[in-house]
Amino acid sequence: MNKLLEVNQLKTYFFTDNGTIPSVDGVSFSIDKGQTTAIVGESGCGKSVTSYSIMRLVDSPGKIVNGEVQFEGKDLTKVTEKEMRTVRGNEISMIFQEPLTSLNPVIKIGNQLDEILILHQKMSRIKAKKQSIAMLQKVGIPRGEQIYRSYPHELSGGMRQRVMIAMALSCNPKLLIADEPTTALDVTIQAQILKLMKKLTEDYQTSILLITHDLGVVAEIADRVIVMYSGQVVEEADVFTLFANPKHPYTRGLLASTLQLDEYKGNLDTIQGNVPSPSNKPTGCYFHPRCPVAKDICRKEMPQLKNLEQTNNRVRCWLFEDEKEGLLHAENA
Amino acid sequence: MWKYFIRRLLQVPPVIFIITLMIFGLVYIAGDPVLMMLPADATPQEIQQLRHALGFDQPFYIQFGNYIMDLLRGDFGDSYQYGEPALSLVLERLPATLELATASMIVAIIIAIPLGIWSAIKPNTFIDLFATGFSVLGKAIPNFWLGIMLILIFAVNLHILPVSGTGTWWHLVLPSITLGTAMSAEITRLVRSNMLEIMSQDFIRTARSKGLTSFIVIFKHAFRNSLVPVITITFLQAAALVGGSLITEMIFAWPGLGQLIIQAVYEKDLPIIQAAVFVTALMIILINLLTDVLYRILDPRIKFN
Numbered sequence: 001m002n003k004l005l006e007v008n009q010l011k012t013y014f015f016t017d018n019g020t021i022p023s024v025d026g027v028s029f030s031i032d033k034g035q036t037t038a039i040v041g042e043s044g045c046g047k048s049v050t051s052y053s054i055m056r057l058v059d060s061p062g063k064i065v066n067g068e069v070q071f072e073g074k075d076l077t078k079v080t081e082k083e084m085r086t087v088r089g090n091e092i093s094m095i096f097q098e099p100l101t102s103l104n105p106v107i108k109i110g111n112q113l114d115e116i117l118i119l120h121q122k123m124s125r126i127k128a129k130k131q132s133i134a135m136l137q138k139v140g141i142p143r144g145e146q147i148y149r150s151y152p153h154e155l156s157g158g159m160r161q162r163v164m165i166a167m168a169l170s171c172n173p174k175l176l177i178a179d180e181p182t183t184a185l186d187v188t189i190q191a192q193i194l195k196l197m198k199k200l201t202e203d204y205q206t207s208i209l210l211i212t213h214d215l216g217v218v219a220e221i222a223d224r225v226i227v228m229y230s231g232q233v234v235e236e237a238d239v240f241t242l243f244a245n246p247k248h249p250y251t252r253g254l255l256a257s258t259l260q261l262d263e264y265k266g267n268l269d270t271i272q273g274n275v276p277s278p279s280n281k282p283t284g285c286y287f288h289p290r291c292p293v294a295k296d297i298c299r300k301e302m303p304q305l306k307n308l309e310q311t312n313n314r315v316r317c318w319l320f321e322d323e324k325e326g327l328l329h330a331e332n333a
Numbered sequence: 334m335w336k337y338f339i340r341r342l343l344q345v346p347p348v349i350f351i352i353t354l355m356i357f358g359l360v361y362i363a364g365d366p367v368l369m370m371l372p373a374d375a376t377p378q379e380i381q382q383l384r385h386a387l388g389f390d391q392p393f394y395i396q397f398g399n400y401i402m403d404l405l406r407g408d409f410g411d412s413y414q415y416g417e418p419a420l421s422l423v424l425e426r427l428p429a430t431l432e433l434a435t436a437s438m439i440v441a442i443i444i445a446i447p448l449g450i451w452s453a454i455k456p457n458t459f460i461d462l463f464a465t466g467f468s469v470l471g472k473a474i475p476n477f478w479l480g481i482m483l484i485l486i487f488a489v490n491l492h493i494l495p496v497s498g499t500g501t502w503w504h505l506v507l508p509s510i511t512l513g514t515a516m517s518a519e520i521t522r523l524v525r526s527n528m529l530e531i532m533s534q535d536f537i538r539t540a541r542s543k544g545l546t547s548f549i550v551i552f553k554h555a556f557r558n559s560l561v562p563v564i565t566i567t568f569l570q571a572a573a574l575v576g577g578s579l580i581t582e583m584i585f586a587w588p589g590l591g592q593l594i595i596q597a598v599y600e601k602d603l604p605i606i607q608a609a610v611f612v613t614a615l616m617i618i619l620i621n622l623l624t625d626v627l628y629r630i631l632d633p634r635i636k637f638n
Contacts, residue, residue, distance in 0.1 A: 057541055059533075088544035101535040106557050106632055115553075116543045151633045167543070 003070075004174060004207050005054070006030040010067035010077075012046075012053045021278045023049045023062065025231035028305070031175065031224075036201070036208040038222035038239075040215065040254070042275050046231040047211045051177045053077075054209075055094060056084050072174070090120040093168040097180035099160035103152035109136075110148035113167055120171045135166040140196060158189035165196060172204055179211045194220050215258050219243060227251050230276055230286040233305055237313035247308070247315040249291045285318065293319065334629070341622055352614045356607050357400050361393060366603055370413065409611070410604035414597070419604035423593065423612050429499060430589035433512070433582070434574035436505050438567065440513025441520055446563075448517075449524025454551060456529060464521055471518030480511040480584040497586040508585040512578055516570045523566055527559035534558075560631050568624040575620070576613040 012024040113132035136144035182190040253271035273290040288298040452464035582591035597605035
């Protein structure tokens with residue numbers, strides 16, 4: 001058993017005045033120890049909500065309505081809030097998209113770093129300070145002592161993201177959830193931050209769950225990739241297979257719409273249409289209205305997420321189902 | 334910080350000069366008080382003599398110059414009613430007013446901050462509804478009515494608190510609740526709306542993702558961020574109280590500045606009015622200075638220069 005985290009049939013719904021919005025709609029996947037898994041998808045596909053659900057940080061009116069999140073033999077959806085707090089920041093920690101607003105503006109960097117060590121590692125203030133400064137140096141901040149005494153607004157975006165990484169890794173967590181960690185940074189800083197994350201997680205043997213819409217970032221650091229569409233996993237594969245031989249029409253569309261440096265394409269390809277409104281999803285496969293190869297059955301029935309022969313890779317598409325069985329199914333339904 | 338503080342202190346004298354000019358100018362326009370000081374059957378010679386003796390026949394700038402010179406010696410003139418130096422009469426009343434203002438502020442803070450925070454972290458629940466209702470009522474109920482009702486219930490019927498006057502801490506309870514309730518109404522709403530906004534900020538999510546307890550998230554990470562506007566309103570209201578709260582002081586026979594000023598206005602006792610306005614203005618300047626320094630301590634993004 002090499003599995004660190006196992007998400008099963010997770011459903012997180014938002015109960016708003018305008019109806020129920022199934023933001024995460026039966027998502028299952030697992031993360032192995034030491035592995036970097038990326039969840040990709042367009043805005044609103046539920047990838048961030050999936051990560052908040054794992055941490056149980058979904059705010060009202062959102063609620064986890066079904067499923068389990070197995071982590072080290074515990075189902076995180078069932079443990080008490082007190083137990084959950086010993087997991088957050090300690091065994092699973094998180095970094096966020098906006099380094100500019102993710103640190104508290106009125107508390108010194110040092111204090112924000114120390115409090116997590118004092119809380120989870122039961123360190124004394126003096127020891128925590130030493131450790132925090134050491135962590136700042138590890139994330140490539142040379143003047144750790146000085147930054148320790150600074151306020152967040154005195155640092156640049158890249159520096160603040162480094163501070164966030166230092167904070168997230170300071171308790172040596174088993175899983176780091178990175179929610180679009182480089183989206184708000186410019187390209188050179190992006191590369192630095194990605195390199196830093198990769199190096200540190202290798203040093204600490206931390207698994208990463210990377211939430212992103214940037215396939216370049218995925219190619220850079222992920223081992224496995226989960227593609228989400230409209231609250232569901234539509235494809236899961238190792239990074240090489242996914243880029244070399246994408247199965248789901250949505251994944252193919254995503255890859256086709258990226259920019260290749262070595263070929264001239266004129267206009268970039270796009271996927272026709274928009275993401276379906278979460279409160280009014282199409283029947284059958286959620287992707288069928290935008291799918292170039294949609295068949296009759298795609299409009300009627302939702303395909304299952306199925307393992308492809310002799311691999312760990314999975315896809316949710318009628319093209320790869322046993323066609324006869326699928327059609328029979330549709331007729332019976 | 335000290336540099337900022339000293340620079341701010343240096344701004345105080347010009348402000349005071351302008352205030353003095355305004356106080357003096359208004360009284361100058363209001364006409365000379367000699368006629369009031371003499372009996373009705375005084376002859377024009379007598380009036381002229383007194384005007385000359387008091388310097389009212391001199392041009393405005395000389396009168397104002399003399400006035401400033403007197404002020405620098407702490408001399409606002411003698412009260413017409415009591416024949417004593419006006420400034421010392423005002424300063425005699427000041428402690429009572431400050432005592433009541435401080436107590437009211439404490440009452441307001443004790444009510445407003447927990448209620449505001451509570452309703453922000455449980456929005457649209459019973460407690461939130463209660464807090465909203467409390468704020469609306471607190472703002473809508475006039476002080477004179479609330480004061481009289483409190484006296485009726487706690488002093489007249491239940492006999493647990495004194496009706497009016499000063500002397501013990503118990504005397505402070507009813508007037509400070511009367512003033513504090515109205516103050517807290519506004520602060521509660523402000524704390525609530527600020528906390529609601531802060532609680533949805535990214536850094537609060539970061540704090541929660543670190544595994545901190547809700548208590549620490551709310552008080553260490555959220556509340557401090559919401560304080561700047563709250564401090565502004567609280568101190569503005571406190572500033573309004575240091576001039577004496579006329580109605581509440583009357584109801585509870587509280588010997589503060591408010592009573593003194595009202596009496597002085599009835600009697601056209603100009604030295605007292607001038608001294609009281611001057612002292613109040615000075616207090617408000619000091620409170621504003623304190624507020625500005627507090628901002629910079631609470632929020633490091635506001636610079637000292």
